[in-house]
Amino acid sequence: MPIFVYRGRSRTGRVVAGRMEANTPEAVVAGLRQQRIFPISIKPQPKSIEFKIPGFGGRVKEKDLAVFTRQLATMIDAGLPLVQCLETLASQQPNRQLKKTLTEIRVNVEGGSTFAAALKRHPTVFNPLYANMVEAGEAGGLLDTILNRLAVYIEKAMNLRRKVKGAMIYPSTIVTVAIAVVIFLLTFVIPVFEGFFEGSGVPLPLPTQIVMAVSRFVRRYLLAGLSLVITGIVGIRFSYKTEKGRRAIDGLFLRTPIFGSLLRKVAVARFTRTLGTLIASGVPILDGLDITAKTAGNKVVEEAIIETRGNIAEGKTIADPLRASGVFPPMVVQMISVGEQTGALDSMLEKIAEFYDAEVDQAVANLTALIEPILIVFLGVVVGGMIVAMYLPIFKLVTVIGR
The missing domain is CATH 3.10.20 (Ubiquitin-like (UB roll))
Incomplete structure (x- = not known):
């Protein structure tokens, strides 16, 4: 517009x-x-010419959004008008995208729009959860309280995502380095020994023959292997953009022996915290489930939540369809059932979220402690085995010369 x-x-x-x-x-x-x-x-209004550098200033980070939300809550609690708050925060905003968005929102509010309606015009910055909670806060006259609750939610969600990234990045980096070292040895170091052994005329032991055969295989098919890996990654990315592909990949992630348990705990923590925050803010449970499904981050969990929403619309409880989905642990379903019966569903969901946040912390620590010795053993066996295999003919050659 x-x-x-x-x-x-x-x-x-x-x-x-x-x-x-x-x-x-x-x-x-x-x-x-x-x-x-x-x-x-x-x-x-004249259109301004903007030069965007990819990766710089084009995205609003969660940290920027959390800081803005908390500042806005403080200013509104102090009695400042909303338009003045938005103008002040936009003027001091270092993120260009958020600055532009806040300016447009202020213009909309000045034109008679509600704050929530203005937020909904910028879904890439303010997701449906944010806009609906603000709408509930405006309707109930508790906008400052809702904004503080939103800031806490964003900060906790950000911490949870940081933990998961840390759990994934560390082992993947170590494994990548280990594979790169092995490929380097097979491609550049082993051929030097191979040329030396061919000129010596010494019969090669079986371990040395195996390592040299692997080296020749890697050198011959390295580019084809890299092309196959890149093609597979691109294919998976394209497949993940489809409904069927995303469902299959997300389901596979949840069934993975080591990472599956961690991802399931993350999904439970995100679901319970999001739904609990929405219900506590006055958002109807059907709308809350709809928003929670969109922010689930896993297609299998999303479909379970959508099915739960449909059953609740038909008059059923929230616990029964969650139990039938098989995605959520029995303890979670039982606690949600108790929360429904006692009328304290929001506080029960928050307790579950806190519990699973601690579970994620423990799972990340256990994962790190498990991967380190596995990688040490892997590098010791593979690299050490290659070195020993290359030195066996040298020992044999020294013995022959000594005779």
Whole structure:
């Protein structure tokens, strides 16, 4: 929707200026008359030329959003008008994308839009969870409380995501380095020994023959293997963009022996915290489940939540369809059932989330402790075995020369 810059005169005769988002200049005139402002001039806002560098300033980080949310809650709690809060926070915002978004939201609010409706026009920055909680806060007159709750939610979700990334990045980095070292040895080091052994005429032991055969295989098919790996990764990425592919891959992740348990705990913590925060903020449970499904992060969990929402719409409890899905642990389902019966579902969901946050911490620590010795043994056996295999003919050669 285009933005118009206007100048007008208020009832007291004071000249005012501002911006308004509207489809046509006539709509701007109508909006100004509702505010009892007589328009003097209305012009389309000039389009600014922006140079975007990929990876810089084009995305709003969770940390920036959490800081903005907490600052806005503090300012509203202090009694400042919403438009003034948005203007102040936009002026001091270092993130260009968020600065631009806040400016547009302020223009919408000045034009008569609600804060929640203005947020919903920017779904890439403010997701449905954020907008719906703000809408519930505006309706209940508890906007500052809801914003504080949102800030806490974003910070905890950010910490949870950081833990998962740490759990995934560390082992994948170590494994990648280990594989790179082995490939380097097979490609560049072993051939040097191979040339030396061929000129010596010494019969090679079986371990040395195996290592040299593997080296020749790697050198011959290395590029083909790398191409196959890259093609597989690209194929998986494209497949993940389809409904069927995403369901299959997410289901496979949940069934993985080591990482599956961690991912399931993360999914439970995210589901319970999101739904508990929405219910505590006054969002209806059906809307809350719909939003929670969209932010689940796993297709299998998302479908289980959507099925649960459909059963609740038919008058059933939330615990029964969750139990039937087989995705959520029995303890979680039992605690949710108790929360429903006692009328304290939001607080019970929060307790489950806190418990599984601690479980994720423990799982990450256990995973790190398990992977380190496995990698040490792997490198010791593979690299050490290769070195021993290469030195066996040398020992044999020394023995022959000594005789």
